[in-house]
Amino acid sequence: MQRVSPLRTFREYQSGWLRQDLPAGLSVFLVALPLCLGIALASGAPLFAGLVAGMIGGIVVGFLSGSEVSVSGPAAGLAVIVADAIAKIGSYEAFLVAVILAGLMQLVLGFIKAGRFSSLFPDSVIKGLLVAIGVVIVLKQIPHALGRDKDYEGEFEFQQLADGENTISEIYRAIETASTGAVIISALSLLFLIVWGRIADRSRQTSIKNFPVALVVVIMGIGLNEFFRVSVPEWYLGDTAHQHMVQIPTVAPGKSLFSIFDFPDFGALGDLKTYSIAATLALVASLETLLNLEASDRLDTAKRVTSPNQELIAQGIGNTLSGLIGGLPVTSVVVRTSANVYGGARTRVSTILHGVLLLLAVFLGGPLLNLIPLSCLAAVLIMVGYKLAKPAVFVKAFKDGWSQFIPFIVTVVGIVFTDLLIGIALGTVVGILFVLYSNFQSTFQMIRNGHNVTIEFEKDLYFLSKPQLKEALGSLQPGDDVLIDGSKAHFIDHDIYNMLRDYQDIAVVQGIRYELRDVALKKRVRKRNEEVIATD
Template sequence: MNSSNPFKNFKSDIPASIVVFFVALPLCLGIALASGAPLFSGLIAGIVGGIVVGALSGSHVGVSGPAAGLAAIVLTAISTLGGFENFLLAVVLGGIIQILFGVLRLGIIGYYFPSSVIKGMLTGIGIIIILKQIPYFFGLDKNPEGNFAFLQIDGENTLSELLKTLNAIISGNIDYGATIIAFVGISILILWSNVLSKKGKIFNLIQGPLVAVVVGILFFIFTKDSSLALAPEHLVSVPVPDGFDSFLGQFTTPNFSLIGSTQIWITAFTIALVASLETLLCVEATDKLDPRKRVTPTNRELLAQGTGNIVSGMIGGLPITQVIVRSSANIQSGGKTKASAIIHGFLLVIAVILIPRLINKIPLSVLAAILFIVGYKLAKPALFKKMYDLGWKQFLPFVVTVLGIIFTDLLIGIGLGLAVGIAVILIKSFQNSHFLHIEDKSNGKHKIKMTLAEEVTFFNKGAILNELDSLPRDTFLELDVRKTRYLDNDIIEILEDFSEKARNRNIDIKLISERGIVENPDSFIEFFQLRPKDA
């Protein structure tokens, strides 16, 4: 209904795009910082996510850009692939794989990963983001280990690096200016989120991250000649163009000479898979938040995201996903159509061209404070309690994924969580193969009713065999298979073998099926072969 008049909702979309821009600017820089990438690459990803993905996406209110969930992959990949240009090639190839996902209609891929593992992935990433920002928060040098892995190339690990930082804090070897403005920044963010945002529309229009950044810039300006002055290495550093040609010269291109590298393709597939999962999760959440309850076509979204990643990688940007922080800000600010996402991308272009010197006055410790809140939202302590309350079947894969990501790396952590999730399914399948009901003695015999589940496979052999072997002598067994739609041949063979044992132990068997009742069947194999297949 809006396609006939694209300007119909501009009165709602333009104010919303301004809010999204104010949210996106510090996050683009902060996520680039967390990723160990050039800060300008975060801005490129924000621009491409807004303009390119916004134009191609079928989402009306979703906004795309660089995502915190990919920071772990980016930081590790830049180091292992031997440079940022090599990593950009993986981003481009990841985009191509995403387009292939869309063409193959794999928009439902997210449903094949247990929610406990996906929540564990986001929680683990949130914890790592917090841990890795601690040195920036206190104005210390960049993390010497340079990647997200627990075990580092220098023989240290994440915890030992944090102990070094703690020693520096205790001994007072920190930058006090950076630390003060970081604490001021995080206080503003908490106050804005928990108190002021509920007090009036103005506090939703002007977002907390923007206020923290503005206060950080003012702190830098007014403390220039004092003991709290911030050194240049503690400030954002994006290129300052002299003109349009200089602006174009800031962009980086991929190193296509490594296109045959196995490691590049592994990284590309990882980016494609994690970016697609994060996007599809965000799409699901955004559609629920949309007041009009419009549904985003997931396959088209994968095509749009893939195209965005190709463009972003080609010009030096970080990988892109749809992002819940920007999307929810857009919805809360009254955004009605994709125009708000596209306009916010053009606002980022204007900012990069017109105010790079102002951007370079932002303290890195303020961005670290913003990322602390981002990490906290991904890894809220309440989520651990919620997953625990859901029972061990949800909690175990969740916590294994979290610990796996923190102490190994992202892919191993997800793999461990998936393995535990599959093991849980197998255990429950083993336990739920049948239902046993024991009644009082009838005609001198124990009456036992065994009802088989809807699907009984070879995984259930052990449980059923143990149950049958434990039946006492002089028993009347009622075996009900009316609900069973699939009975594995292994189970039929167990029943066939048991029928011989039953005669020796004076056990009578009544088989109840959809075809009727059979007393002490001569052959289970013949009986089930006569039944329709898988029924």
């Protein structure tokens, strides 16, 4: 696998960025725009804070990251933590100090190489993470596609804080209250995306493969909605249902540009709550980043390997800057990364471009972008979600065997019906249990030849092997000649040793000839001592 170099010159990107990264950057921008706003709303923060985090995640983290495809920005997984932290600390300005401190903590984690712990997550769990995110994207975007926007864009938890519904009941409510205009826009957008996707798959022309299809869908959505305004007012999604449109905050008349920024209140440094909030943000944001980075590397078509320590440093710098100018905390985000990869991205240029476009959108394109219906963006996201969670992925996971499929499906179900971190934790625990089960299934082998029986230890024996070994001893018959061979085991657990010694008395009563060969407590220590004596 190719390891990503931390520094690359712009000249190395020039040959391909316009053809592949420009359309991908546009796609990510269109997806990220409502997500940044929605996550800010769900966090109880100013809407502009979400856009600031998106800009920092795109431009700063995108430039410093070791990944060529990962996209960072405000994360749905932090929304509840942020909302609770703002309430505890008293103001958003004080909370920004915690964001700055969290960024500095991430820098320290990067420098001490804490990113190595990302490799501890089982492969089946990372696969489950990607599929689960795909499923959640589809489920969460169906209401927006039908014109119901009670739940914030970007919220991915099953239980919805915005309206008291959950993912499933929200879809039911959306079907009950479906807007004809939104349904028409999302249906035509989906149809166009599907048809164009098939054409692009069959075509060999680069111009067709790299066509900015998401941009066309957005233009089509705006055009249809404006047509409804003139010809079919009852289907129009603007004035009567403004919540269904993208809503970029604008500078109030007579106010300066800096009036929409928030700046940290460093007086919060005297409050101990600031430090506990910062530690929580640093821990959760780093964990989400490392998980998403593993997923990003898996999505990367060039199969490049990213340094997790470099990513933590990039995220730390990003969060420090985001806090200084009023932004939410940032992490690497699978949704935007997926949109980036499936948009055709090859290098970090697409990530940086999406951040630049967010910047331009706020200061130059607000009135135009506020004409975009969320239903057409929902269609774009539904296609991204489907590509992540195709039925073929489930079939392949099943064919990999139960030890891979069970942790995979537990992760998927856990994320879909709880949230990302709980789902990952459940999948990881199940994955580790399967590893332990598989490992302790092969700790010894029992060979019977008539009444001659050999129980040979294949590796170290711990207490988890006790039930299986007890069953093997219980199967011995009167007249058996039994040899317990522990020569291959460097360590034998105390419980195992006692059981083997106790069975000697049982063997005498049952008429079994029973011999222990090279079986002792703390054999690893004993052998090491023998080696030292021999050396002397």
